[in-house]
Amino acid sequence: MARINAEKCVGCRICQTYCSVEAIGFDGQKCFIDPDQCVECYVCLRQKVCPRGAIEVSPLDNFYKEFQHMMSDPVENHPVTGVTGRGTEEVKTNDVSGRVKRGEVGFAIDMGRPGLGVYLRDAEKVAMALCKAGVKLTPAEHSPLAALMPDITTGKLVEDCLNYRLLSVIIEGKCREEELGKALAALKEVESQIDTVFSVGLIMRVDENGQNPAIGCLDDLGIPRPHRGKVNVGLGRPLAEA
């Protein structure tokens, strides 16, 4: 984990400018990393920001610290999914894998994004709200967060992880198109119960013009229609043909 060697630190405070989550404090003489705020993204280490080399790394001392670093540092590969960054597939390879099929809606809830970070206790609240609304969460072989859930039908996380802060983590799942309104209503309710932000992505099969009429339910809920999208252009060879 990242730490500042007090014997080397001269208190210049340059490092504070480079912290992605403002986890570096100053006690009047020396800088220090607040372990409860630090997400182990290692930006301060990779950018070599300290002119005295005072920022050092020590071994991550438990599974949750390793998970925290894995989710916060995109250079790492997740050991289960094998994918870099936060280890999810969402729409990226849907033309090959067919994970989200016609009539289904995938959810990619990017907890803590942009930039505020997320305590896992808040990720749990959102995951549980989605489960109660009928969303089936993606299992651990495709979604790192699910590895912390003893039972993915509830969204509840193991107790020991709840006070760890991550730069972000994605809750993935899917439901039938006719259940989309209920799931979005659940998200609207839970957004006031957490202490951070999340970005919402809806994954859908579309026609050749990029349309899917199911998105019309946004109007009923007062949610603006999306103007941005991540478009899988269908050039991947489907699994059945690969």
Place this chain on the structure above:
Amino acid sequence: MTHSLHRSGDIESQKKDFVWFMYQTKGVNDVGIKPKALAFIEAAEAAGSVNWGDVKTGPVTRFPAEEIKAKLSDKSRIRGVFTRREQVVEFLKRIKEEDLGMSVVISGVLDEVLAACREAGVKPHSINFSLGVWGRKEKLPDDVTLSITTMCGHHMIPPKFVEYIIKQVDSGKMTPEQGANRLSDFCYCGIFNQVRCAEIIKNQTGK
């Protein structure tokens, strides 16, 4: 990850910002990807990709292209940025013709991306639609800072460093382009649009 999806800022500015990706699928086409990755990079460079990279090495704004290419492996993730729809069309046409079998994703303003698909003769398969940011939005940085930090979807760009760079440009210590290039160093994936960033800094500082 959804890291290119939720960029923010002025819509006209976002229309000059397209992120391209090549994706391998675990257990299907994720072995021996290097020749295909090189074909993608060649097509992107020919179409004028202003930035590209592999998260395992870094962006071309920071590392020599040859070094990134030499270090490509099956764990690589190849992606980059275009600034004009015409570039996306040229890129998609070439990739379609080469029929490499890998997944291709273009992220951006839907009206622009879907128009590019039509012009290139490709049919969208699925879309991850952005419904934006929910929750405690009052805790977020200002809109200008966010329009820059969200160009690295992994949030490797510290908001305070954006403020620092804008002050440096404002005081004449660096140009908007130099500031944008410095910020691009933080995004290991190579999807930071330093051209758009320089425009944002210019608009903010009047330099």
